[in-house]
Amino acid sequence: MTTSSAPSAPPLRGTPLADRALAPDLARGFVLLLICLANVHVHxxxxxxxxxxxxxxxxxxxxxxxxxxxxxxxxxxxxxxxxALLVGFGAHQLAVRRLRRGVPAPDVRRLLRRRGLALLLVGGLHGVLLFSGDIAAAYGVLLLLLAPLVVGAGQRALRVLVVAGLVPVTLFGLMEGLPVPEGTTSLLPSVAQESVLLAALFRAGEWLGIGLLAQVPLVGGMVALGVLVGRRGWLDDPVHHRVLLARLAVGGLLLAGLGGLPLALAAAGVFEPTLGQAAAAGALHSATGFAGGLGYACLAALAAAALSARGASPAPVRWLTALGRRSLTGYLAHSVVFAGLLTAWAGGLGATLGVAQAALLAVGTWVLLVAGAVALEAAGRRGPAETWLRRLTYGRGS
Structure with a gap:
């Protein structure tokens, strides 16, 4: 007598590069420019x-x-x-592809948690070794916490998370506009330490407090919004949502620009706000950042829709997409450049460069990241960080 065994579930593997949607990778390539600009002055x-x-x-x-x-x-x-929105979108895509292939929901949740643990490990190493303002570890924690919602939650639960996420963001903003104590010469004391060992010790504490515990509630709402965006198909099928995407892009970026203007003018010394005005400007700046993040993502989706209509992508788009496919490698690499050139324990340029000069360095760094990604694309290779993340998530042979 012969016995039959139940069919095994399909192996869990990452998505081939050729099967990836254009809009998310285009957005990731572009957002790395913004990340470079946002992080350089912190050094x-x-x-x-x-x-x-x-x-x-x-x-x-x-x-x-x-x-x-x-x-x-x-x-x-x-x-x-x-x-953060792109992380939530990516988690949704990872889950839905496997559910459609017949992978049981509990296995998909476990896979998301493995991805979360892998990001937590990568982010922890990044935070302690290079830049304590790391955000990857916070995304890892959120994947661990939100895996059940990504796979099985209804729209309502995710919407509640999006709205609730505005609360810590707004409270954080209330503080960011307030006067800085006299004698404060760096947001992150680690960048000003001349001792390599002492800088590492400072980074470990900063990463735990600033890079992990503080950032998890700040990005949770946008990760949930990314899952909702994935369910609506805005980024993977932008052609059918062009009108809505255009409205969200224009409205989101306009709201972010106007909402950030009062604090921007105060930071630039155009006027000196009262304590109440500074707190209100900070809250407005921080809360409208949600709209800006969504607006930029929708703008990338609109660009992808226009390119789909043309049937061909110009070279700059292919370059951006190459970086987007290797966004984790690019994110880690930008910290290598900034730490090597700007920190007191390495190059020390952070003590002399002005904001405009630092911004030029950020743009130049991003151009180098694009060039490196294009070279890897031509060689048919993933980024080293992506390769490592895949192995941690799916195991060897992925």
């Missing part, structure tokens, strides 16, 4: 700090003030919400 030190880790306005040149105002309105607090 400046050896001068009195002003609003949101920028130097005090009276220590800045006119170009520095202009760059500060632009970045505060369109980049700071707008880049990480977009990144």
């Amino acid at each position: 400046l030190h050896a001068r009195q700090q002003g609003i949101r880790a920028y130097p005090a306005a009276d220590l800045m040149t006119l170009p520095d003030r202009v760059v500060t105002a632009v970045q505060m309105s369109l980049v700071d607090g707008r880049a990480f919400p977009m990144f």
Whole structure:
């Protein structure tokens, strides 16, 4: 007598590069430019700090003030919400592809948790070794916590999370506009330490408090929104949602720009707000960052829809997409450059560069990231961080 065994579930593997949707990778490639711009001034030190880790306005040149105002309105607090939205979207895509292939829901939740643990490990190493403002570990914690919602939750639970996420973001914003104590020369003391060992010890504490515990509630709402965006098909099928995407892109970016303007002008020294005005401007700046993150993602989706209609992608789009496919590698690599050039324990340039000069360094770093990604694309290779993350998530042979 013969016995038959139940069919085994299909092996869990990552998505081949050729099968990836254009809009999310285009958005990831672009958001890394914003991440570079948002993080570079945090590495400046050896001068009195002003609003949101920028130097005090009276220590800045006119170009520095202009760059500060632009970045505060369109980049700071707008880049990480977009990144968080893309993490939520990616988690939804990972889950839905496997559910459609017949993988049981509990196995999919376990896979999301494995991805979360892998991101927590990668983010922890990044935070302790290079940049304590790491965000990857916070995304890992959220995947661990939200795996049941990504796979099985209804729309209502996710909407509640999105709205609830505005509360810690707004409370955080109330504080970011307040005056900085005299003598504060760096948001992250680790960047100003000349000792490599002492800097590492500072980074470990900063990462736990700033890079992990503080950031988890700040990005949770946008991760939930990314899952909702994935369920609506806005990024993987942008052609059928062009009108809505256009409205969200224009409305989101306009709201973010106007909402960030009062704090931006205060940071640039255009006016000196009262304590109440500073708190209100900070709350407005932070809350409208949600709208900016969504607006940027919708803008990338609109670009993808236009390219689909043309049937061909120009070289710059292919370059951005190459970086988007290797966004984790690019994210980690930008910290290698900034730590090597700007921190007191390495290059030390953070003590002398102005905000405008630092912004040029950020753009130059992003260009190098694009060039590296294009070279890997031409060689048919994934980024090293992506390869490692896949192995941690799916096991060897993935």
